[in-house]
Amino acid sequence: MSYCIQQPMARCRCNGTILCLCLMPSVMMGHLLVYIMVSIFVSISYSPPHLPVHFVAPGASANSGALASHPLGPFWNLRLEDSALWNHLQHLWDRRHNPILRVNSTAGMITRLSTQPPEMEVSSDCGPDKCWLPHLPDFNTLPEQMRSFVQSMHCRVYPFLMNQPRVCAGNESTGPELPMLLMAIKSQVGNFENRQAIRETWGRSGWVKGELGGRGGLVRTVFLLGRQDSTTGPHPDLGGLLMLESQQYGDILQWDFRDTFFNLTLKDLLFWHWLQNHCPGAQFVFKGDDDVFVRTSSLLDYLHKQREENGMWSADRNKTEKIKDLFVGDVIQNAMPNRQPTTKYYISESFYKGAYPPYAGGGGVVYSGALAMRLRQVSERVHLFPIDDVYLGMCLHRLGVAPIHHPGFYTFDLPETEREKPCAYSSVLLVHKRNPKEMLTLWRQLQSPPSPC
Numbered sequence: 001m002s003y004c005i006q007q008p009m010a011r012c013r014c015n016g017t018i019l020c021l022c023l024m025p026s027v028m029m030g031h032l033l034v035y036i037m038v039s040i041f042v043s044i045s046y047s048p049p050h051l052p053v054h055f056v057a058p059g060a061s062a063n064s065g066a067l068a069s070h071p072l073g074p075f076w077n078l079r080l081e082d083s084a085l086w087n088h089l090q091h092l093w094d095r096r097h098n099p100i101l102r103v104n105s106t107a108g109m110i111t112r113l114s115t116q117p118p119e120m121e122v123s124s125d126c127g128p129d130k131c132w133l134p135h136l137p138d139f140n141t142l143p144e145q146m147r148s149f150v151q152s153m154h155c156r157v158y159p160f161l162m163n164q165p166r167v168c169a170g171n172e173s174t175g176p177e178l179p180m181l182l183m184a185i186k187s188q189v190g191n192f193e194n195r196q197a198i199r200e201t202w203g204r205s206g207w208v209k210g211e212l213g214g215r216g217g218l219v220r221t222v223f224l225l226g227r228q229d230s231t232t233g234p235h236p237d238l239g240g241l242l243m244l245e246s247q248q249y250g251d252i253l254q255w256d257f258r259d260t261f262f263n264l265t266l267k268d269l270l271f272w273h274w275l276q277n278h279c280p281g282a283q284f285v286f287k288g289d290d291d292v293f294v295r296t297s298s299l300l301d302y303l304h305k306q307r308e309e310n311g312m313w314s315a316d317r318n319k320t321e322k323i324k325d326l327f328v329g330d331v332i333q334n335a336m337p338n339r340q341p342t343t344k345y346y347i348s349e350s351f352y353k354g355a356y357p358p359y360a361g362g363g364g365v366v367y368s369g370a371l372a373m374r375l376r377q378v379s380e381r382v383h384l385f386p387i388d389d390v391y392l393g394m395c396l397h398r399l400g401v402a403p404i405h406h407p408g409f410y411t412f413d414l415p416e417t418e419r420e421k422p423c424a425y426s427s428v429l430l431v432h433k434r435n436p437k438e439m440l441t442l443w444r445q446l447q448s449p450p451s452p453c
Contacts, residue, residue: 083350083353084349084350084351084352084353085132085135085136085150085350085351085352086351086352086383086385087352087353087354088135089132089383090382090383093381093382093383094381097381126152126155126157126158126257128151128152129151129152129154130151132150132153133150135350136150136348136350136351137350138348138350142348142351143341143346144231145260145261145262145344145386146262146346146347146348146351146386148258148260148262149262149263149386150351153383153384153386156266156269156384158255158256158257158266158270159255159256160253160254160255160256161227161254161255161256162225162242162243162246162252162253162254163253163274164222164246164250164251164252164253164278165277165278166250166278167220167222167250167251167278167279168182168220168278168279168281168282169278176281177218177220178218178281178282178283179217179218179219179220179279179281179282179283180217180218180219180282180283180284180300180303181208181217181218181219181220181282181283181284181285181286181296181299181300181303181366182219182220182221182222182275182279182282182284182285182286182369183203183219183220183221183222183286183288183294184222184224184271184275184285184286184287184288185198185203185221185222185223185224185287185288185289185290186223186224186264186267186287186288186289186290187223187224187225187290188225188226188228188259188290189225189227189228189238189239189242189254189259190228190235190238191290192241192245193436194290194291194435194436195223195245195290196436197436197437197439197440198221198290198439199221199249199251200440200443201293201439201440201442201443202293202294202295202296202439202443203219203221203294203296204219204221205219205220205221205251206218206219207219208296208297208300209297210297210300210301210304211295211297211298211300211301214297214300214301214304215300215304216297216300217283217300217303217304219296219300220279220282221251222251222252222253222271223251223252223253223290224253224267224270224271225242225252225253225254225255225259226254226255226256226257226258226259226260226263226266226267227254227255227256227257227258227259228259229258229259229260231258242254253270253271253274255267255270261344261386262386262387264362264387264388265384265385265386265387265388265391266384267388268287268375268379268388268391268392269376269379269384271287272372272373272375272376272379273376275369275372275373275376276373276376280369280373281369282369282372283303283307283368283369284303284326284366284367284368284369285366285367285368285369285372286299286364286365286366287364287365287366287367288363288364288365288430289362289363289364289432289433291432291433291434291435292363292364292411292430292431292432292433292434293430293431293432293434293438293439293442293443294364294429294430295425295428295429295430295446298408298428298429299366299429299430302406302408302429303366306323306326307323310322310323310326323368324368324370324371325368325371325399325401326366326367326368326371326404327360327365327366327367327368327371327396327401327402327403327404328360328365328366328367328403328404328405328406328409329360329361329364329365329366329403329404329405329406329409329411330360330361330363330405330406330409330410330411330412331358331359331360331403331404331405332356332358332359332360332361333358334355334356334358335355335356335359335390336355336356337349337352337356345387347386347387352385356390356393357390357393357394357396357397358393358396358397358402358403359389359390359392359393359394359396359403360389360392360393360403360405360409361389361409361411361412361432362387362388362389362392362411363409363411363430363432363433364409364411364430364432365389365392365403365409371399371401374399375392375395375396375399378395378398378399379395381398382394382395382398406429407427408427408428408429408430409429409430410428410430410431410432411430411432412432413431413432413433414428414431422442422445422446425442425446
C-alpha cells in the first residue's frame with residue numbers, strides 16, 4: 001500500500017524539475033529583452049549637458065575654433081593617472097610633501113610613512129638620466145625635444161655664466177634701489193636686436209613716468225638666457241659679443257643650460273632664485289618674451305591702481321593678501337595638452353594625462369614680488385614640466401592662487417585690421433608679436449597723442 005502512494009509523488013517531483021528546466025531559458029530571455037528595451041529607451045531620451053568651450057594648449061582666444069574634449073576631472077587630486085610619467089612622479093612628490101606623512105620626528109613620531117623613491121631626488125648632476133625610461137614605452141618614437149627633456153628633468157641646479165648681482169644694489173649714498181617693476185625678459189644669445197630695441201623703448205631701466213602724468217615708478221630690466229643650443233646646427237660663436245653687451249648694459253643673466261623651448265621653465269626657476277638673492281624688494285615682476293611690446297607707463301598706472309584699491313600697506317589683511325597674490329595676464333581656462341606630434345607644444349599621453357590648470361599665456365605676465373618668493377618655494381614641490389606657462393599655472397594652482405585675466409594682454413595680437421592704428425593701443429598693456437623695427441616704430445607713434453581712428 002505504501003509503495004503505491006510513494007510512486008506517484010516521486011513521479012510528480014520529477015515532472016516539476018523538468019518543467020523548471022524547460023521554462024528557465026524563456027524566463028532569462030524575457031529578462032534580457034526587458035533590459036535591452038530599457039537601455040534603448042534611456043539612450044534615446046538622454047541629452048548630454050551643455051559644456052563650455054575648451055581649448056587645446058597653448059590655448060587661444062575666445063574666438064578660436066580649436067576645441068578639445070571636456071576635462072574628465074580636476075587637475076590636482078590624490079588619484080593622478082600613474083600610467084603617465086609626470087603624473088606618476090608628481091604623485092610620489094605629493095606623498096613626500098604630505099604633512100600628515102611627515103610628522104615632526106622631534107616629537108618622537110615617524111617622520112615619513114614611506115621611504116623617498118630614489119628617482120625623486122633633485123640632483124646637481126645634470127647628465128642624462130635614463131632611470132625613468134621604463135615609464136615611457138614610446139620613448140624612442142618621441143620628438144627629440146621631449147626625449148632630451150625627460151633625460152634632464154631631474155636637474156634644477158645650473159651655474160651662472162653671467163650674473164648681475166647689483167641690478168638693485170644702488171650705491172653707498174642712496175642705498176638699495178627697490179624697483180616698483182622688475183622686467184625679466186626671456187631672450188636667446190643671438191637676439192641682439194630684440195634686446196636693444198627693448199632697451200630703447202618699453203624696457204628701458206630708470207624712472208618711468210605714468211601715462212598722462214601718472215606717478216610712474218622705478219623700472220629695472222634683466223634678460224634671461226641659457227647657452228646657445230649647438231644641437232640645432234653649426235652657429236657662429238657669439239660669446240664675445242654677448243660679453244661686450246653684458247659689460248656695457250649690465251642686464252644679462254645667463255645660465256649654463258641649453259636654451260631650448262622645453263627648457264624655458266628653467267628660466268623661471270633660476271630667475272626666482274636670483275630674485276630672492278639679489279632683488280627681493282621688487283614690488284612687482286613682469287616676465288615676458290623679447291618679441292612683445294609693453295606699454296610700460298600704462299602698466300605702472302595699473303599697478304598703482306591695484307596697490308591703492310587693495311591696500312598694499314593697509315591693516316586690512318584680506319586686502320593685503322589680495323595684492324600679495326596678484327598675478328595678471330591673458331588667462332586660458334580648461335586647456336588640454338596638444339597631442340599633435342608635429343607641433344612644438346606636443347605633449348605625449350605617456351608623459352602627461354589630464355587637463356591643464358588655468359594659466360596665463362607666456363608672452364607676458366605680471367605678478368607681485370611677494371608672490372614670486374612663494375612661487376620659488378612651491379616650485380620645489382612641483383615637478384618640472386616642459387611648457388613654462390603651464391608650469392607657472394601648476395605652481396599657482398598648488399598655492400591656491402587664481403590668475404586674473406586682463407583684456408589688455410593681447411598675447412595673440414590685435415585684430416589684423418587694427419594693428420596699424422596707434423589709437424587702437426589705448427587699452428593695450430601688452431601685445432605679441434613685434435619685431436625690433438615694429439617696436440621702434442610703434443614706440444615713436446605712441447609718444448604723441450593718438451589721432452582718431
